[in-house]
Amino acid sequence: MIELVCPAGNFPALKEAVNNGANAVYIGFKDDTNARHFAGLNFNEKNLPKAIDYAHQRGTKVFVAINTYPQPSGWSRWKKAVDLAARLGVDALIVADIGVLDYAAQSWPELSRHLSVQGSATSYESLNYYQKNFGIKRAVLPRVLSVAQVAQLAEKSPVELEVFGFGSLCIMAEGRCHLSSYVTGESPNTCGACSPAKSVRWEQTSQGLESRLNNVLIDRYEDNENAGYPTLCKGRFSIGENTFHVLEEPTSLNTIAILPELDNIGIKAIKIEGRQRSPAYTQQVTRVWRQAIDQYYADPEHYIPQENWSAALNKVSEGSQTTLGAYSRPWQ
Amino acid sequence: MKLSLGPLLYFWSFDDIQVFYQSMLEQPVDIIYLGETVCSKRRSLNFEQWMELARNLKQQAPDTEIVLSTLSLIEAESELKTLRRYCNNGEFSVEANDMAAVHLLSEQHVPFSTGPTINIYNTRTLSLLHGQGLRRWVMPVELSRNTLKEILQELKASDLADKLETEIFSYGHMPLALSARCFTARAHNLPKDQCDLKCLEYPDGLQVKSQEEQSLFTLNGIQTMSGQRNDLLDALPEMQSMGVDIVRLSPQAMQMPEVIQAYHNALKGKEGITAGYARDENCNGYWYGEPGMYQSM
Numbered sequence: 001m002i003e004l005v006c007p008a009g010n011f012p013a014l015k016e017a018v019n020n021g022a023n024a025v026y027i028g029f030k031d032d033t034n035a036r037h038f039a040g041l042n043f044n045e046k047n048l049p050k051a052i053d054y055a056h057q058r059g060t061k062v063f064v065a066i067n068t069y070p071q072p073s074g075w076s077r078w079k080k081a082v083d084l085a086a087r088l089g090v091d092a093l094i095v096a097d098i099g100v101l102d103y104a105a106q107s108w109p110e111l112s113r114h115l116s117v118q119g120s121a122t123s124y125e126s127l128n129y130y131q132k133n134f135g136i137k138r139a140v141l142p143r144v145l146s147v148a149q150v151a152q153l154a155e156k157s158p159v160e161l162e163v164f165g166f167g168s169l170c171i172m173a174e175g176r177c178h179l180s181s182y183v184t185g186e187s188p189n190t191c192g193a194c195s196p197a198k199s200v201r202w203e204q205t206s207q208g209l210e211s212r213l214n215n216v217l218i219d220r221y222e223d224n225e226n227a228g229y230p231t232l233c234k235g236r237f238s239i240g241e242n243t244f245h246v247l248e249e250p251t252s253l254n255t256i257a258i259l260p261e262l263d264n265i266g267i268k269a270i271k272i273e274g275r276q277r278s279p280a281y282t283q284q285v286t287r288v289w290r291q292a293i294d295q296y297y298a299d300p301e302h303y304i305p306q307e308n309w310s311a312a313l314n315k316v317s318e319g320s321q322t323t324l325g326a327y328s329r330p331w332q
Numbered sequence: 333m334k335l336s337l338g339p340l341l342y343f344w345s346f347d348d349i350q351v352f353y354q355s356m357l358e359q360p361v362d363i364i365y366l367g368e369t370v371c372s373k374r375r376s377l378n379f380e381q382w383m384e385l386a387r388n389l390k391q392q393a394p395d396t397e398i399v400l401s402t403l404s405l406i407e408a409e410s411e412l413k414t415l416r417r418y419c420n421n422g423e424f425s426v427e428a429n430d431m432a433a434v435h436l437l438s439e440q441h442v443p444f445s446t447g448p449t450i451n452i453y454n455t456r457t458l459s460l461l462h463g464q465g466l467r468r469w470v471m472p473v474e475l476s477r478n479t480l481k482e483i484l485q486e487l488k489a490s491d492l493a494d495k496l497e498t499e500i501f502s503y504g505h506m507p508l509a510l511s512a513r514c515f516t517a518r519a520h521n522l523p524k525d526q527c528d529l530k531c532l533e534y535p536d537g538l539q540v541k542s543q544e545e546q547s548l549f550t551l552n553g554i555q556t557m558s559g560q561r562n563d564l565l566d567a568l569p570e571m572q573s574m575g576v577d578i579v580r581l582s583p584q585a586m587q588m589p590e591v592i593q594a595y596h597n598a599l600k601g602k603e604g605i606t607a608g609y610a611r612d613e614n615c616n617g618y619w620y621g622e623p624g625m626y627q628s629m
Contacts, residue, residue, distance in 0.1 A: 069451055069453035069454070070453060070454050071453050071454055071475070071479045071482070071483075072454055072455055072479065072482035072483055072486055073478075073479070073482060075454055075456070096451070097451065097453060097454070097457060098451070098452075098456075098457040098460060098461070099453075099454045099455075099456030099457040099460065100456075102456060102457075102460050103456065119431075120431075120451075121431060122405060122406055122407055122430075122432075123406040123407070123411075123412055123430075123432045125406075125412060125415075125431075125432035125435050125436060126406070126430065126431040126432040126435060128435050129431050129432070129434060129435035129438075130431070132435075133460075133464075144405070144407065144510075144511060144512035145407060145512065146512075149407055149408060152408075152409055171511050171512075171513055172509040172510060172511045172556070173405055173509070173510045173511065173512075175451060176404075176405075176449055176451070176509065176510050177508065177509040177510075178472075178473060178474045178506075178508040178509060178624065179508050179509050179549070179556060181474045181618070181623065181624060182474075182506075182508055182558055182618075182623060182624035182625050183548075183623055183624075183625060184623055185617075185621075185622055185623040185624075187474055189451065189453065189472075189474070190453075190474060190475075214623060216542055216546060216548065217542045217543050217544045217546070218542075220543055233509075235542075236543065237540045237541060237542055237543065237548060237549070238540070238541045238542070238543055238545075239519050239538060239539070239540055239541075239551075242519075243543055246515065246518075246519065246540050246549075246551070247511075247513075247515055247518075247556070248513075326512045326513075329512070329524075331513055331514075331517075331518065331523055331524060332523055332524050332525050
């Protein structure tokens, strides 16, 4: 059965994921060793053991994301994160950096290693590299691939595959995007933050509500428009005379409609994005996806996504609009 | 320090590519990287023709090192097929821009180099890849001189400093991101599959500005580049003293001979010569540990 992997930015969210049917939860530490390094989020040495106990007692696995790229001055922090997660008995590490993968494989060979989406492996030859050198058990695929490409890849993949099923849509190949550091100095790779909150400024002006990132104007909203978080790739910019969403309109990914396809091509796990979101988000999304997966396996031939699932998911999605993202490629 | 001409990141016509590289033979560059690194739909030159160009340049300038540079984002089986031809070419060394290429090259036990889209952020990664055949690396564009200093010190301590060449992306629009989507096609309201090869119309990329006319990004098909050109001319003495081996200049349609000349003069320690290319709008923030778009001193 396809495994449901849900986000937990804190203990209440972890409880929601566990209680609503997640097969695994993924978490991070309170520092830049993970790609959701946000204020007030994540776990520390003190509350992680309790969280692991809570999940394990109820049959839910715990994965720890240590999926940013350490530079020499920070290396000891990443090493410490790997050691701590291993000692506390988590079920897998989610890692992107080659050096960290190597350290984990050498120091804790028994502990499962998953290649993070930030590792940006988009072909089976790339997966072969990580499998051969670091014995990864699973890889999370970047959101740039179409279903047909995922299927091709799955056919020859040396490891289990996990794909994103729901949440914010990254349109760039993850782990290979520096837009954020170009404008703010901080990026997912270096700091675990994209378009960081501390660089955001909102201002009501005579031309409308403006969002800025390190002083760069990202968007300007008229009174009747919904304002979204100023993620760089979702801004409205100008090319010549035209002002539009040059890279991407704010939408969310939702693959609940293609669950049977994902199962048929041999996908092992579905990942829900959103460790930065509220416990209510985790609860809602976990519950709907649990229902969908259970219903699918109860009668695979007659699986039809229910309307109330979409309604529930749309309520918590960014831009209140969901798409199949690169999986269907309407822009292809 | 040597001067290198990085792979052409934009989409130019067959003739423009030939004319450009022929003219580059008159320039003081030590290394030339050739090949399509951005989009597999760009076929002004196919693999055989890149090889032919490589041989041609090598024949005319035997002292110039020619390296083949591979595609940065591999999505389809057909792209893997081409990648294998690059990696198995048997004549020229290869710059890997994706881990699939690193895998293919390391399996053959041939020496290779890596471009800026391979994530090498620390010494453990670097020394592990060295063990697999890495002989030269281009530092990811977002890393700073301080990080480089630390890495080079650690390399020295582990006796690897002389076995690995360090190359710094020093001039040109920086490759910042890769996507499955084509933003140039999007700007023309075209789907990717019917893009009409619009990139041909933008030999230096398509400028994106904020609604306040601030230069922000440069669209280059599936690649998003920096709005401003990185320019580390003033940092050359520092690079030299740190032990950087190669300075990479990224091909641009305009003023490339002037850029190369200015860097060459600086490397030769010639002072008092004003650089003959436009510098006012350039950036260098990443090198100094600042946002990449900044122009710091």
